Amino acid sequence: MLNTVQPLHYDRPAPVRPPAPERLTDPIIATRYRGLSLTSHFQPIFSIAHGRAVGYEGLIRAQHADGTAEPPAALLAMPRNGHECLELDRTCRTLHVHNFARQATGQAWLFLNLNSQYLVSEQPDIGFTRNLLQASGIPAHRLVIEIIESEVSDHAQLKRFISHFRQLGCLIAIDDFGAGHSNFDRIWDLEPDIVKIDRRLIQDAGNSRRVERILTGMVSLLHEAGSLVVVEGVESEHEALVAIAANADMVQGFYFAKPQAHINASQNFATTFDSLLRGQQWKSVKRNADLQHYVREIEGLFRQAVANFASSQQVEQSSGVLFSDPRTVRCYLLNEAGYQVSRNVYAPHYQQQLNARFAPLLCGDNANWSHRHYHYRALKQPGVIQISRPYLSVADSRMCITVSQTVKVGGTLYVFCCDLDWQEQ
Known part of the structure; x- marks a missing residue:
């Protein structure tokens, strides 16, 4: 069963104390929102070189009383104004942080999506995340704040919030890069620690050598800018090989693991990545052989x-x-x-x-x-x-x-x- 807490308040941090070490195996926490039960799922993010999960992205899941699921997109569309959007965003972040803290994850990062659009428009108290980390016991250097930079028009205000998170000790990630109106000039300006490539790019690169070359060039340019690169949405072995060939640092997607409420940090993926790296080496040898034959x-x-x-x-x-x-x-x-x-x-x-x-x-x-x-x-x-x-x-x-x-x-x-x-x- 889920541990249920009362709906969270937004003018102060959620009053949840850091769990004692022996409670790491306790059931996960849920909360109520407009008749729905909300809880967390976590999808691993793998380092290709290390062959293991180095981070987990917190994803919200909602259920009705009869157990049927409410799609995340439908949940996020429920707030009626910017203030309510910010409240729901904080509810999700609070759940993810406390559910993450209750599980054995070593030194892995927690990736948290932050609705930067409403963070800027509502301009809330910037102490919320600091207090949330203190309440959960998670050090700031294990938190990666994911931002979709194209959502925000007030760029100066966004930079001030990013500066605040950096001063806390958090890492900054740009999410869904390569989609919509993403621009490299934002990368130079915001200087993210990590950039997550939009899932559509790996899907297109998996079907087109031209797009695959574009992906490789994009990863190289992001590395030159000082950012690590995560390729999202990897759903097949072929796409995993394309991400490796593009020299991405990390991968995330259903091919490796689906989001789950309980984190299994002991699961060994070394064999999977060894096989992929050997496959990529074979592909390189074959391409060179094809070129020689041509x-x-x-x-x-x-x-x-x-x-x-x-x-x-x-x-x-x-x-x-x-x-x-x-x-x-x-x-x-x-x-x-x-x-x-x-x-x-x-x-x-x-x-x-x-x-x-x-x-x-x-x-x-x-x-x-x-x-x-x-x-x-x-x-x-x-x-x-x-x-x-x-x-x-x-x-x-x-x-x-x-x-x-x-x-x-x-x-x-x-x-x-x-x-x-x-x-x-």
Whole structure:
């Protein structure tokens, strides 16, 4: 059975004393709200590297007297004004903190959603969270305040509340990033400790290599900003592998664990994450093998082209042998400093596909590609064919692979390059 407390008051902290250590196994606490019984469920958040839960997100659950569930969205829509919204928000946070405190969770974080919109509009006493932590016995450094930054128009007031939580010792997380009107400038400004990627992004990335690359770039950018990254909504092994490939720090979702009232901190997920990491390594090996296989058939033609250029010093004439392969897009020559010293020589079958919208970029004369991996890797390993990873070509805004190799002519070192069209699988 649930321990039931009276509806909570909002002008002072809930009068619940910290539980004694021997009461950690007591039944969870519930409270009443408009005829509903409210209690807490907790969903684990896992560190990929550690293979274990490092935090738990508190989620509200509501039931009618007959035991039927009230959807959380319907519950959160019940308040009629900002003050009532804040009261319900505080009720949920109070329940989560005390239910979390009654369970054995080690040093794990408690992630609490905070309705920042009404926190700003109602401007309540900012001592509520401090008093709640003191009453529960949970140290502030174990509390992660989740904020949806796009909900708040008064950005200055939001920053003041965030500053207050930081002074308490809490961590700050931005929730649902990548949805709606999320902006990276808010990340630079708010400097969150953790950013939670919206579940829709991992779902889309699981179905699209293009979105998967976007996710990877987003995670990298957030890391550069100094934030750890949680990927939410992971519901399949494939999505878990995508999150790992994107270099996320933590994952959360039904694939690992559903929200439960009772936290099982002793449950071992190390085997699950070991298997996922091995799977990701296998995927990386397979992708590299697929790339090598994609290029293997053209390597012989490319060696002929390089040999022809070494003897004739004519890029256009030497490129002709490569154009028998329908994947060939263009050939060009770079000097040792990375400058393009020949015009782009396009395959005849590709000429018709040239997009006039990118005309300012189609001419590569005197462009400098020294920052490109196909140039500096070729110089690092003279005479060895280099194969780039798929990337977006600035010449025509299409995905391509570049095959390159150094060639010495009359004592001068050049890098002969050939771009191949890359169609996403």
